[in-house]
Amino acid sequence: MVNRTTLTVQTSAMLPEANQINSSADSMVLPLVRPLKIGPLVVDPPILQAPMAGFTNFAFRQVVRDYGGAGLQATEMVNARGFAWLDDHAQEHPDRLWGVRDEARPLAVQIWDNDPEVMARVGRRLVEEYRVSVVDINFGCPVKQVTQRAHSGSYLLRHPETMHAIISRLVKACAPTPVTAKIRLGCTKRCANPSEIAQLVEEAGAAALTVHGRTAEEYFKGSADWNQIAALKQHLKRIPLIGNGDLDSAAKVVHAFRHYQVDGVMIARAALGRPWLFAQAAAALRGQPIPPDPTLEQQRQCMLRHFHLVVDRFGPAKGTQLMRKYACCYAQGKAGARNFRCNVAHVETPEQFYQVVERDFPREQTAVCS
Numbered sequence: 001m002v003n004r005t006t007l008t009v010q011t012s013a014m015l016p017e018a019n020q021i022n023s024s025a026d027s028m029v030l031p032l033v034r035p036l037k038i039g040p041l042v043v044d045p046p047i048l049q050a051p052m053a054g055f056t057n058f059a060f061r062q063v064v065r066d067y068g069g070a071g072l073q074a075t076e077m078v079n080a081r082g083f084a085w086l087d088d089h090a091q092e093h094p095d096r097l098w099g100v101r102d103e104a105r106p107l108a109v110q111i112w113d114n115d116p117e118v119m120a121r122v123g124r125r126l127v128e129e130y131r132v133s134v135v136d137i138n139f140g141c142p143v144k145q146v147t148q149r150a151h152s153g154s155y156l157l158r159h160p161e162t163m164h165a166i167i168s169r170l171v172k173a174c175a176p177t178p179v180t181a182k183i184r185l186g187c188t189k190r191c192a193n194p195s196e197i198a199q200l201v202e203e204a205g206a207a208a209l210t211v212h213g214r215t216a217e218e219y220f221k222g223s224a225d226w227n228q229i230a231a232l233k234q235h236l237k238r239i240p241l242i243g244n245g246d247l248d249s250a251a252k253v254v255h256a257f258r259h260y261q262v263d264g265v266m267i268a269r270a271a272l273g274r275p276w277l278f279a280q281a282a283a284a285l286r287g288q289p290i291p292p293d294p295t296l297e298q299q300r301q302c303m304l305r306h307f308h309l310v311v312d313r314f315g316p317a318k319g320t321q322l323m324r325k326y327a328c329c330y331a332q333g334k335a336g337a338r339n340f341r342c343n344v345a346h347v348e349t350p351e352q353f354y355q356v357v358e359r360d361f362p363r364e365q366t367a368v369c370s
Contacts, residue, residue, distance in 0.1 A: 033257050033285045036071065036240055036264040039178030039207035041106055041133055043071040043264065045282040047253065048210070048242060050268035051077050051110040051136065051182075053143075054325070058099030059309035063302060064271065065104060069278030071264075072106050077138045080113035080122040081150075087125065097130065098313060106133035110182070112141065114152045116165040120173035127177045134207075135174050139163060139197075140184045142216035154216035157187050160200050167204035178207035182244075185228055188217045198232045202239050209236065210266055213245035220269070230260035242266050250277070250284040257285065273329030275302065296334070296364050300357065303330040307353065316350050323353065334362040 036046035049056065049064055051074035061073045076096040083094055100109065109132045113119050123135045138146075141153030148155070156163050163181075171179045181201045186192025192215055201209050211232060213224030224245025233241050240263035243256050248270035256265050271277045280290050294302065306326055311319030327344045331337040340360040347353045 036208075036242075038072075038134060038180060038240065040176065041072075041178055041207075043106065045069065045071045045285055046242075046264035047071050047278055047281050047285070048108075048264060048266040049073040049271065049278065050244060050266045051075055051108070051138070052268060052272070053077050053141075055272055057096065057310075058103065059306055059313070060272075060275070060326070061099070061103070061107075062309060063306050064275045064278060066302075066305075067276040067279045069276075069280070069282035070267075071282075072108055072134065074108040074110055074134075074136060075100060077110040077112050077141065078122075080111045080119050081115070083111070083122045083125075084118050100130050100132065105131075108132065108134035108136045108180070110136040110138050112138035112146065112150075112152050114150070114156060114162060114166070116162075116169040119166050120169040123170045123179070124173040127174045132177065134178050134180055135170065136180045136182060136210075137166060137170065137206075138182055140182045140212050140216070142184065142219050147216065154184050154187055157183060157193070157197060157216070158191070160193075160197060163197070164200055164204045167201060167206050171205035179205070180208040180210065181206045182210040182212070184212045184214055184216050185225065186215045188215050194228060194232055195235045198235045198241075202236055206239060208240045208242060208264075210242040210244055213243065226256065226260045229262065233261050240264060244268060246270075247281075248277075250280040250290050253281040254284050272326070273332045296362055299330060300361050303327060303361070304357065306330075307350075311350060317348070320347055320350055320353050327353075327357070331362060336360065336362045 033046060035042045035044035047070055049070045053076050056074060056076050064070050064073060078094055078096050086093055100107065109126050111119060111122055126132045126135055138153055139156050146153040167179065167181060183197055185194045194211065198209055211229045213226055213229045214220070226243060229243045242264040243260060243262040244266035247253055247256065247265055247267045253265050256262055267277060267281065276294060283290050307323050310323050313319065314322060324345050324347065328341045331340045340362065343356045343360050347356055
């Protein structure tokens with residue numbers, strides 16, 4: 001939980017969204033952010049890497065781990081029903097569990113479905129066979145394939161009784177490994193019920209609640225509503241509140257702890273092309289100077305390490321195809337990014353990938369003296 005003792009970090013001018021932190025002489029006072037406790041698990045720093053379908057596989061997690069700063073990492077979300085089917089038919093478990101058996105801990109695996117018994121069965125397998133640190137339940141995914149077709153993810157926010165059954169059954173099956181839940185503010189603004197859901201999550205036995213500050217119908221449009229996230233704190237008596245949404249800088253992480261009384265934060269999309277963001281946020285919370293972004297050459301080398309990990313797992317053809325979307329993330333926001341994205345989106349082989357990276361990935365601008 002957040003201790004009101006204070007620490008000092010270096011900062012400059014105030015931004016509309018948060019405090020811009022750098023190494024200037026100005027300073028501000030922050031709460032001393034203590035480690036996050038999720039049941040018996042201590043998460044230090046209290047900065048979590050979000051589970052993101054199609055992105056947070058072992059390769060990405062390893063790159064994040066190289067930089068440090070993430071107190072708890074998570075897999076991509078795993079379809080519990082699909083896992084159970086593979087198990088029944090003696091098939092290899094999902095690719096989304098790549099690396100989990102031997103990976104450093106702590107590590108969370110997020111699962112989704114609407115059947116309490118299937119969820120409990122898969123949760124137990126994850127605890128007994130994979131020795132995961134946390135089993136997280138996805139009640140926030142807004143994608144139609146999950147909500148409309150499978151009646152899972154954020155769809156279940158309309159069915160709190162099913163949520164309660166899933167959580168309570170999973171808690172019992174996974175004990176003593178903690179079970180957590182991730183939600184949105186509601187399905188729509190008209191029928192948002194976050195306080196009711198927060199209380200239900202706690203009553204059902206979950207060890208922590210993560211809240212993304214948008215409704216499902218908003219997807220990722222507009223801005224996350226951190227005031228609504230903060231309002232849920234009063235409804236939780238025993239478990240920590242973790243905030244998620246629009247955390248794309250160390251400054252905004254500091255701002256979240258300082259103004260919204262959360263016990264932890266979860267960083268998602270902003271880290272896909274900036275895996276060093278966790279280390280920057282962790283330094284800010286410790287009151288230390290914020291490490292600068294790596295140089296573009298260092299970022300290029302980071303991307304190539306990511307590529308090598310993916311190809312080692314999936315082979316040259318599939319690995320190269322998968323890396324297209326990751327590579328686009330690394331270039332986002334940089335001069336020349338559009339040209340790089342257009343070209344890398346069509347590569348088919350490692351040789352083509354290397355050629356495009358060498359030719360088109362943004363480079364440092366050299367000053368010309370006249």
